[in-house]
Amino acid sequence: MTSAANDIEFRSVSKRYGAVTAVSDINLAVPKGAFVALLGPSGCGKTTCLRMIGGFEHPSEGEVFVGGATMNGVPAYRRPVNMVFQQYALFPHFDVESNVAYGLKQLRPRLAKAEIARRVGEALEMVRLGGYATRRIHELSGGQQQRVALARALVNKPRVLLLDEPLAALDKKLRTAMQFELQSLQRELGITFVLVTHDQEEALSMSDLVCVMNAGQIRQLASPKEIYDNPADLFVADFVGKTNRLAAVVDPASGSIKLANGKTLATTRARAMNAGAATVALRPEVIRLARASAANAALLEGTVTHRIFLGSSAEYSISVPGLGDLLVTAERHGTEDSDLVEPGESVAMNFDPGQAHIFQA
Secondary structure: OOOOOOOEEEEEEEEEOOOOEEEEEEEEEEEEEEEEEEEEEOOOOOHHHHHHHHHOOOOOEEEEEEEEEEEOOHHHHHOOOEOOOOOOOOOOEEEEEEEEEHHHHHOOOOHHHHHHHHHHHHHHHOOOOOOOOOEEEEHHHHHHHHHHHHHHHHOOOOOOOEOOOOOOOOOOOHHHHHHHHHHHHHHHHEEEEEEEEEHHHHHHHHHOEEEEEEEEEEEEEEEEHHHHHHOOOOHHHHHHOOOEEEEEEEOOOEEEEEOOOOOOOOHHHHHHOOOEEEEEEHHHOOOEEEHHHHHOOOEEEEEEEEEEEOEEEEEEEEEEOOOEEEEEEEEEOOOOOOOOOOOOOEEEEEEEEEEEEEEOO
């Protein structure tokens, strides 16, 4: 039996294509009404998982449940699921109303024309396209086409909505606007959304839960904050957001780590680890930057080699003897004397060792 609190469950699911294993022994539970992002690099298995939920692929092993019922062997058109594809898959020779009504017209027994018109109107109002019913697809902007695809997917009132990188074709400004639209829509409807993306920012900003995948397996399933602040392993720390990787040796007896440049840092995290080689993952924004002349008791010192100006902040590449290049993100007023440091300047860096994540080699 599946949990009544879950809309989607994978139980020991694997998917193979000949000798290639796309998904390996995955167990996953998606709560009702959640907005879940499947995040990972190309080939990690996220799209395969989405397609197994939608019925476009079937597991080689294990079971997929939707709404508490097993979907093994159930064709896509019989599942309480709809999908919005990356390229929207709209019919260019239909107007907006006909595109949205298409799925309703395939239902058996047939719906009355008045019922179809009513539901199409509701769906278009839902995505804020109430006055666009007679428009042709080529007359719409990219964002409007995306909303037509959403209306077509939602008009059948699915239990689960699947989104296969639906914002990938949009420019950055429109993509940001549509992220807000999708969040608002999901909250209004209260249905489960499953989004596939390789965009970390998109996954973190839109979803309640992020499922980070790699090589056909789930590496971590947690809230966006938990994923970012407490990555389960070095892959998650590396893939989600930016991070500096520093070679170190753990000494649990003294509760410290020794970096490759000889600097020793005290951290309680070391006491719970085994002695030996490790990698320290340090987010660029936790490092405080100051000009070397203004620094006191700096943990690290180095020389700025590159700077990328980002408006409200700046990213610096800093060469640190014995450690290599570190990436540091500083707010415009995060440095002393001036809000920008120039390439070639010597700088000092401090950070709370407790904010560094340590992973055994």
